[in-house]
Amino acid sequence: MDVGERMSPPKGRVKATDVAEHAGVSIATVSLVANGKAEGRVSAATAARVRASIAALGYVVNPAARSLVTGRHHRVALVAHDIANPFIAATAAGVGEVFGKDMQLILAAATGEDGPPDIATISSFGVDGMLVNIAGIQDDPQLGEAGFPVVVLDESQGPPGLSRVYFDVGIGATQLSEHLAGLGHRVVVYLDSERVRETFDDRRERFTAAFRQHVHRAKIVSARSRIDMHVAQALVARSLPSWRRQGATAIVTATDVQAYGVLAALAAADVEVPGALSVASFDNNPIAAVTHPPLTSVDLPARELGREAALLVVDQIEKDARPGRSVILPTSLVVRRSTGPAPT
Known part of the structure; x- marks a missing residue:
């Protein structure tokens, strides 16, 4: 039979x-x-x-x-802010491509600007490893006692015993500064994130240093907001008259999500983009290609970030690979119609 x-x-x-x-x-x-x-x-x-x-x-x-x-749970946690942010969604998708059906991905998210989730609580669900893309958690002493591999995402600094995947932001930031300088922009608003993270410091510092190098007597007007489209939109609506009096001809944001709010505020104020103000950002989420106008953005390949982080954690779980390794991903500028010559 x-x-x-x-x-x-x-x-x-x-x-x-x-x-x-x-x-x-x-x-x-x-x-x-x-x-x-x-x-x-x-x-x-x-x-x-x-x-x-x-x-x-x-x-x-x-x-x-x-x-x-x-002796394994076949689960790995991704700890992140803003699970609805397209950048985090793309990162999770990249992780899933590596895990397939053999490993489950648990999303542990802090809401809004709350602190990081508790390591012990996440561990209690039974995980074999953790991917960390959130402020503050990588310095949590509980990580050293977790008993499983930890990979840090989008941060180049931190405890030396942890593996990490991050971006070479300087390449894309320099390309963006050269692009705006070549278009004649001399006064730029930089809308930073209120969230304290090394990755945002890196984006701001690399761009501003390169812009000042390329533009004689460059002026950068500083502003901050939460990574929230509506919050950024409200800030721009309040600040726009002041920025224009200071001669700003371009707005650069730390994230695409903030740039969406900038575009919405400028549309509501009947400010032509890029005729009156150019707009650019960091991230290059898929939505950036379909905004009105399409958004010029420094491409930080989130999906590849997730894939590389997943490969590192799987190697440590399944092959006992050594921790403390780093993968650095290149960045590049994607020019679209939201940037143009500075108005004369």
């Missing part, structure tokens, strides 16, 4: 005992095959028979039972 005909699929949840009876093997053999530990312990023919029974019956390994067998 063919293995698929030995018994009808049982009603309800399929158990390991059902697979064992279907394949004519022990429950221990089913466990070895289902948990990827059959090599050298189970013959190829028997393993194939068990896999055929698993497929025929639709058996799904119980995660709790598998963790007892393998």
Whole structure:
């Protein structure tokens, strides 16, 4: 009798005992095959028979039972602010491309400008590793006691024992400064993030230093807002008269989300972009290509950030790779119609 005909699929949840009876093997053999530990312990023919029974019956390994067998939970947490931000969504998508079906991604998000989630609470869900893209958490002493690999995203500095993936922001920031200088801009508003993070300091410092290098007597007007489109829009509505009196001809934002608010405020005020004011930003989320007008932005490849971080954490979980490695991703300027010559 063919293995698929030995018994009808049982009603309800399929158990390991059902697979064992279907394949004519022990429950221990089913466990070895289902948990990827059959090599050298189970013959190829028997393993194939068990896999055929698993497929025929639709058996799904119980995660709790598998963790007892393998010592792993097959879950990794991504800790981040603003889970609705397209940048974080793209990062999570990149992580998922690497994990596939073998690893679950848990999103642990702080709401608004709240502090980071508690490490112990995240650990209690049972995770094999953590990806950190949030302010402050990488200095949490609990990370050193977590007992699992940690990879820091979008920050070049921090504890030396942690692996990290971050951007070479200087390349794109320099290209943006050269672009605006070449268009004749001399007075620029830089709308920074209120959130204290090294990545935002890096974006601001690299751009402003390069702009001053390329423009004689350059003037940069500083402003800050939350990474919230509506908050940025309200700030621009209040500040626009002052900025224009100071001679500003361009606005650069630390993130695309803030730039969306800038564009909305300028549209409401009937300010032509880029005729009267140019707008540019950092991130280059997919939405940047469809704003009105399309947004000039420094491309920080979030999806690749997630992929590289996932590869690092998987290597540490599955191959005992050493921690403390760094991956640096290049950046580049994507020019679209939101920037143009400075008005004379």
